[in-house]
Amino acid sequence: MPPYSREAEYKYILGVVHNVLNEVKEFHKYYLQGVKIDYTACTGCLDKLLEDWERDKSYLMTWRDYMDMLKHNAVDRKLKESDEFADIRFICERTSHFEGTFDELVNGLMSCVHDHLYRYCISFQTETKGVEIATVKEYEEDITRYRTDLDTQFNEVADNLNQYGETLTPFYDLVSIGGEHASIMENICHVLIDICGTVKSWIKKDRGYSDRIWQEMQTYMSNRDHFRGEESKTTKQRDAILKKLDQLEKQKTEVIKNCEMHKKEKVKLRKRIEVVEYKLNRLGITVDRKEEAFEKTKEYRSLDNPLTPRKQITYNNTLERLLREIEELDLQVDPTQKHLDTLKKDLKATTHTAYELKVEAATLDNDQHDLRKELPDLNIQLESAREGIATNNKKIKTMEKIRNYIALAGTLRKLHRDEELEKPNSENDDLNEALQIVAQNLGRDWRKVYPKLPFTPPREQWKKHKDIQILDMVAMRCDHTHEEQALKAFEKWLTFNRRGNLRQLIRTLRKTQNVDLAGELEERYMVEERYMVENV
Structure with a gap:
């Protein structure tokens, strides 16, 4: 029960x-x-x-x-x-x-x-x-x-x-x-x-086992709360860094985009400067040629003697045309030069801005690199905190389960029922076989074992000694061996003790210093006790 x-x-x-x-x-x-x-x-x-x-x-x-x-x-x-x-x-x-x-x-x-x-x-x-x-x-x-x-x-x-x-x-x-x-x-x-x-x-x-478990549970609960605090703190730090990295990435992308735009603008400005410089160079060459033609025309006019009125008019018209063209070209040079200066100034500004943007992109990249270096340590801390939480949760859950086993009356019933179910159906056969083995090994020493066997109801010690004397007398008349005497003694034990079982036999063997024989019986017949108990 x-x-x-x-x-x-x-x-x-x-x-x-x-x-x-x-x-x-x-x-x-x-x-x-x-x-x-x-x-x-x-x-x-x-x-x-x-x-x-x-x-x-x-x-x-x-x-x-x-x-x-x-x-x-x-x-x-x-x-x-x-x-x-x-x-x-x-x-x-x-x-x-x-x-x-x-x-x-x-x-x-x-x-x-x-x-x-x-x-x-x-x-x-x-x-x-x-x-x-x-x-x-x-x-x-x-x-x-x-x-x-x-x-x-x-x-x-x-x-x-x-x-x-x-x-x-x-x-x-x-x-x-x-x-x-x-x-x-x-x-x-x-x-x-x-x-x-x-x-x-x-x-x-x-x-006091349940209370001691509860005390240890409180320690693990405190540890779990500590790890949860560490997890929350580390998660916030990591999220802040990830958010900052995202912001820096967006800034860097914008800066790189602007830098690329300025690089393209530099290329355009250089090409425009080349065009304007070429134009300015061509204007100078044209002016020089016009001025040379003007001087040669003047020289030809001075050498052409006699100078007819018609030639005079022709030379004058040519000189006027050349002078007019030179003036027109001179009017183009100044604006072109100013345009060239403006373009060069813009190129310088664009180059400077592109360089600053490049430096800013590199700075942002370095900032990202420095922040990323913090992530592995934070991840390790976060993983450690989560492992600590998981470990403490596992311990707390296990200890709660054990405390439930201790508190629930059904646990004892399951322990009893499981142990009863583990008993082999052939227990009587095992007991009889075990008694055969014990009888073979004990020999004449069965006389020391029999008085120590438990009886239900209790049998007085002098009656046990009387049983031995009767068995000895029967053995002398029938010429029984010690093994046969031992078996007869065990039969008498089971007759007076209906509850006789292997446990009682093994326990008695240990009491009478037959430890090796008891161990042999345990190894052969006894089922190992297990307490795999679930909530009822």
Whole structure:
């Protein structure tokens, strides 16, 4: 049955822990704390009892045998009233209480840890999809440390329980080395208290997990706002530069256009100047020729002697015509010269303007170049800001998803349901096959494993030892091998424990230090747990 909520799961786990703590502390307070027993004197008392009963010390295998002997045999009154006799009874009572309580306590606590704490108090690291989130990483490391500590502590409990089991029989040894026996129980109590402390610490960590994620989320939100501000600022700077570049480009285009117009005007002016200069040159040549003709005509007239009236008129008309033509040509020279001067002045002005426009175009081009040099850095800053926004958004989204998983009760139901669906349909077949493998590998050591197997409902420890004795007697009569005995023992376990499964078997193997065999079964049969959970 999946838990109704995360708080309900905490309540259940802490309930189991508090129950274990109360039982352990009560046992420790009554049976161990401040208890002083003279085990040597107790051994002497037991020797006297055995002597009175005419029994060998090997006759008493367990404390139950001793208690049975007390019921059916008389005890000397003086001996019965002695402190040593009371201490032996106290040892039996302590052993009885320990056997009837601690196996179930350890199994219950281990089941709670594996089936609840390990199952539901998780970091959801798989949901990060590679996104680096410090809180999740830190909690996953904490979980790894918690699990390592708990596994180590449970192994220590298992070691102590094994040592404890070895000191139970024969009863004479239980009394003679009772101090060692008490020390083992003391260690088990301390380790169980440490386990409970570790579980409570883990619960406290898990309970504050959502708040820690929220605190880190606020940091990423602040970072995202900062990057958004940087993006806005950089975008404005880049847009201003692009706008300025556009304006400069338009100005440069206009300047280049004007410069080209002035260049064309220069060409036109040069051609016009060439025409006017040619015209002015032709006028000078014509004037010179007319003046030379005028002078020669005057010379011819002075040499022509006698000069007839008709010739006189002809010479006069020719001179008048030449003089008139010279005057007309002179009238053309001044305007032409002025026109030429004007054209040259215009050419100079046009040349100067074209040069200034060329310089202005070059200046505008340099300004554009300087502005363009700023763009790569701004683009890098803009890309960096956008990457920062995207990264922080991704982290925030992932953390929101994890916080939803933590907050929603449906997440626990999905975790439970997904894990149930992951169980193979052939679980019973797998369990039977696994029991065959375990029986082959354990041999005679099945006797150490069987008492540690969990039973539902709980089976008392002395009944488990009785089962072993019966199986041994049957094996002697039927000549069974150790493997066959082990299989019979496992069949009995499944008979008394209808809920027996692979997890319980593997857990018990680990408790009894059969780690390699447990690992082999896990590798072969167990499905790897995954917590790919979606919102319900």
